[in-house]
Amino acid sequence: MATRSRKGKKCTVIGGCGFLGRYIVERLLEEGYTVSVFDIAKTFEDDRVKFFVGDLCQEKDLAPAISDVQTVFHCASPPPSSDDRDLFYRVNFVGTKNIISACKKAGVQKLVLTSSASVVYEGTDIKNGTEDLPYAKKPMDYYTETKVLQEKEVLAANSPEENFFTVAIRPHGIFGPRDRQLVPILVDTARAGKTKFMIGNGENLVDFTYVVNVAHGHLLAAEHLHKDSPVCGKAFHITNDEPIPFWTFMSRILEGLNYPSPKMGLPYLLIYYLAAFLQLLCLLLKPIKEIKPTFTPMRVALAGTYHYYSCQRAKQLMGYKPVVPLDEGIKLTVKGYAHLQNNN
Ligand SMILES: NC(=O)C1=CN([C@@H]2O[C@H](COP(=O)(O)OP(=O)(O)OC[C@H]3O[C@@H](n4cnc5c(N)ncnc54)[C@H](OP(=O)(O)O)[C@@H]3O)[C@@H](O)[C@H]2O)C=CC1
Ligand SMILES: CC(C)=CCC[C@@H](C)[C@H]1CC[C@H]2C3=C(CC[C@]12C)[C@@]1(C)CCC(=O)C[C@@H]1CC3
Numbered sequence: 001m002a003t004r005s006r007k008g009k010k011c012t013v014i015g016g017c018g019f020l021g022r023y024i025v026e027r028l029l030e031e032g033y034t035v036s037v038f039d040i041a042k043t044f045e046d047d048r049v050k051f052f053v054g055d056l057c058q059e060k061d062l063a064p065a066i067s068d069v070q071t072v073f074h075c076a077s078p079p080p081s082s083d084d085r086d087l088f089y090r091v092n093f094v095g096t097k098n099i100i101s102a103c104k105k106a107g108v109q110k111l112v113l114t115s116s117a118s119v120v121y122e123g124t125d126i127k128n129g130t131e132d133l134p135y136a137k138k139p140m141d142y143y144t145e146t147k148v149l150q151e152k153e154v155l156a157a158n159s160p161e162e163n164f165f166t167v168a169i170r171p172h173g174i175f176g177p178r179d180r181q182l183v184p185i186l187v188d189t190a191r192a193g194k195t196k197f198m199i200g201n202g203e204n205l206v207d208f209t210y211v212v213n214v215a216h217g218h219l220l221a222a223e224h225l226h227k228d229s230p231v232c233g234k235a236f237h238i239t240n241d242e243p244i245p246f247w248t249f250m251s252r253i254l255e256g257l258n259y260p261s262p263k264m265g266l267p268y269l270l271i272y273y274l275a276a277f278l279q280l281l282c283l284l285l286k287p288i289k290e291i292k293p294t295f296t297p298m299r300v301a302l303a304g305t306y307h308y309y310s311c312q313r314a315k316q317l318m319g320y321k322p323v324v325p326l327d328e329g330i331k332l333t334v335k336g337y338a339h340l341q342n343n344n
Contacts, residue, residue, distance in 0.1 A: 010069040012036040014056055014099060015076030017043040019179050020114060023215040024073055025049060031219060038065035056095040062102040071222050074099050075114035080143040092146035100157045110165050110225045112218055115151040117172035117237055117309050118144045123301040129309045131235045140298040151235060158233030165225045168235040169217055172309055176211030176329060177336025183253060187340045189294055190259040198247045200268040200304035205243040207308040210329030213322040214238055220318040236314040242326040243308035256334030258342040268304035275300045
C-alpha cells in the first residue's frame with residue numbers, strides 16, 4: 001500500500017510542453033499531483049514541474065522521466081501539418097511502442113494516450129459517431145494512419161495480469177489559447193484572403209472541443225483506470241457535446257478577431273477535387289520547389305462534411321461532462337489571440 005500511495009499521485013506527461021499537454025500539466029497540478037514533463041523541447045518554466053528533455057523515439061531517454069510514477073500521459077505527436085511520413089511513423093508508432101516498453105519496465109500502472117476521433121474518419125459524414133465505428137481503412141493522411149496504429153498498440157497493451165492499464169482518449173477539433181494549429185492557420189488563411197468563401201453549404205455540424213475539457217477528460221480517465229474497471233483497454237470520445245456548423249465556428253473566431261467571415265459557399269466536391277489535384281501537383285513539383293497548400297484534401301473534407309461524435313461512453317463510464325461550454329470557450333479563445341487581431 002505504501003508503494004502505491006507513494007506513487008499514487010506521481011505522473012509524467014509526455015508531450016507536456018505542447019498545447020494540450022501543458023493544459024493537462026496545469027490540471028494535474030491543480031489536483032495535487034506531482035508532475036514531471038518529458039518533451040523534445042522545454043517551452044515553459046514552472047518550479048513545481050520536473051522537466052526531462054529527450055526524444056521518445058529513444059527508449060533510453062524515457063526511463064529517467066517515468067521512474068517511480070504511477071501514471072503516464074502520452075500526448076506527444078508531430079504537428080499534423082507536417083508532411084514527413086517517416087517522422088510520423090517513428091514518433092507516433094515506434095515511439096509509442098517505446099513508451100509502452102519503458103512503462104512496463106518501470107512498473108508504471110496507467111498509460112493514458114491522446115488519440116484522435118479522426119481515427120475513424122475517412123472524409124465522409126459521421127453524425128454522432130460512437131467508439132464502435134471501425135478504424136478508417138483509408139485514412140485521409142499519414143498523420144491519421146499513424147494515430148490508428150498508435151491507438152491499436154496502446155489498447156492492445158492493456159494487461160491486468162501485469163497490473164498495466166491503458167486507455168485512449170479521442171478528442172476532436174481541440175481549440176483554446178496557446179493552440180498552435182487551428183487559430184494561427186485560420187488567421188494566416190484569412191490574411192491571405194482565402195476565407196472569402198465557405199467550402200460547402202455551411203450546414204455541416206462538427207465537434208470543436210475546448211482544451212480544458214480535453215484535459216479534464218484525460219484526468220477522469222486516469223482516475224477511473226484500475227483493475228476490473230470497464231474503462232481499461234477502451235477508447236473514449238471527449239468533445240464539448242455541442243456540435244456546431246463548421247463555418248459558424250470559424251466565423252465566430254474570425255469576427256472575434258475582426259476578420260471578415262465567408263458569406264457564400266462553393267461546391268464541396270469541386271473544391272475537394274481541386275485540392276486533390278493541387279496536392280498531386282505539389283508532390284510532382286517537390287524536387288523543384290516545396291509548396292504547402294493551405295487547402296489539403298483532409299482540411300477540405302473537415303470543412304465540408306459532418307463529423308461529430310457521441311461522448312455517451314465517457315459520460316456513463318467516467319462521469320464526463322464538459323466543464324467549459326462552447327460559447328465560453330470561443331470567447332476565451334478570441335481573448336487569448338488578441339495579438340492576432342486584424343488591425344486593418
Ligand atoms: N490539436 C487537435 O485538434 C487534436 C490533437 N490531437 C492529439 O493531441 C495530442 C496533442 O496535440 P497538440 O497539443 O495539438 O500538439 P502539439 O504539437 O502542441 O504538442 C505535441 C508535443 O509533443 C512534442 N513532441 C513531438 N515529437 C516528440 C518526440 N519525438 N519526443 C518528445 N516530444 C515530442 C512536441 O514538441 P515540438 O513542438 O517541439 O515538436 C510538442 O511539445 C497529439 O497526440 C494529437 O495527435 C487529437 C485530436 C485533435
Ligand atoms: C479550411 C481551413 C483552412 C480552416 C482553418 C482551420 C483548420 C486549420 C482546422 C479546422 C479543423 C482542424 C482540425 C485539425 C487541425 C486544424 C484544423 C484542420 C486536426 C486535423 C488536428 C489533429 C487531429 O487529430 C484532428 C483535427 C481535426 C480538426
